[in-house]
Amino acid sequence: MVTILDVAKHAGVAPSTVSYVLTGKRAVSAGTRVRVRQSMELLGYRPCVTSAHSRTNVLALVLPLREGVHLPVVMRFVTAVVTAAREHGMDVRLVTADGGAAGLRGLANGGRADAFLVMDVELDDERVPVLREMGRPAVLIGHPAAVTGLTCIDLDFEAAGARCVDHLADLGHHTIGFLGAPSVVYARNTGFARRTLAGFRAAAVRRGLTSTALPTEAGGGAADAGVGALLAELPEVSALVVQNEAVLGRVVECLRAEGRRVPDDVTVMAICPDELAGRLRLTSIQLPVDVLARRAVELVMAKLDGRQPPALTLLPPKLSPRSSFRR
Known part of the structure; x- marks a missing residue:
């Protein structure tokens, strides 16, 4: 087409x-x-029915600013979506209120956007039925448990969690820890956090490793408490995976304060934007913000043009090795 x-x-x-x-x-x-x-x-171009008369040339980016959301990474997504949308002649309306299903239905009925990009997706997200029924193109950055009737794009977070474990096991580690998002993120069944944890745990069992996984809360002292709890539970830990941008730098400092040298005593990996891992010189699985945003905009523009993309597009995890591990 x-x-x-x-x-x-x-x-x-x-x-x-x-x-x-x-x-x-x-x-x-x-x-x-x-x-x-x-x-x-x-x-032979045929615009969709709304193009010539009622198109607003606006995409609504639905990104509720909930507890536990890390604002700097969120704003990187916003910037990347806006940049990609402008290349298609589209403006972006940012919706940060946590209106749930009712709020999304109101946005759709208001007719102030041609299509929707939806973020912070939960496994059992209450907005999904609205997305299926509202009759406007929509793409989710993230994906719920069931993707039938939807269009979703995401990093394969389950594979990312497993990739971290396999990398560490291949380096000879037998005892590994995981410090994740704040507990409220898991309580909401947020997809990226739950899937990473599932991938980490399954791979640790498959590789026969001793492991533990803990959430890391927000606020001052959170990293100190998280590292302290992990070392108390797993004192022989030799490698650590961190999926929490807000505390990542402080986690490294806390390990050093506990007498654990990085990377000589503890290998540290992160799942985060590559720029952050680069500044901290940490081996990482890249969170490809720009690629996810650009692909999401391309998918929603395809839907506006009358095409039906696949229900789910998963980007494979990419490992960026740096000096935070010992061979």
Whole structure:
């Protein structure tokens, strides 16, 4: 199926220019308008019913700022979504209220966005039935337990948790720990946290390792308490996986304060954006914020163009080795 991107390439203009020709939202020179229309006709482009008349050229990014959400990483997602959306001639409306199913239904009925990107997805997310019934294109960054009738994209967090364990086991570690998100994130059954933990635990059993996993709370002293609890429960720990950007740097400091040198005594891995791991010189599984955001926008634009992408796209985890482990 021909898309706006195809028309833009054929006409030699930006995708946003094609959108402006369709919607009349901004002035386009007569010559450019004719060229775009000719490309549409030659390529056989057929905009969806709403394109010419009721399109707002707005994507709603539904990102509730709940307890336990790490704002710096959230804002990286926002920036990446906005940047990708502009390449398609779309603006982004950020919705941070935790309105649940009722709030999402109200947004859809309000008609102030052409499509939706939904984040902080829970395994049994109450917003899913609304997404299936509301009749507007939507893409989830994250995925619930059942993806039928949806379009979702995510890092394969279960594989990421397992990849950490396999990497550490291959280095010869037998006793490993995991410090995760705040307990409230697990209590909400947030998909990324639950899946990473499941992957970590299953791989530890498969590799015959001794392991323990604990949440790490937010606020001052959280990392100190988390590291202290883990060392008390698993004093022989020789490797640690951290999935909590808010406390990551402090965890390394706490280990050193406890007399555990990194990496000589304890190997540390993180699941986080690559830039953060790079600053701390930690081996990591990359959280590919930019790729997830860009692919999510591409998927929702495909749906606006009348195509139906796969229900679930999972990005394989990518390991970035650094100096935080010993061979």
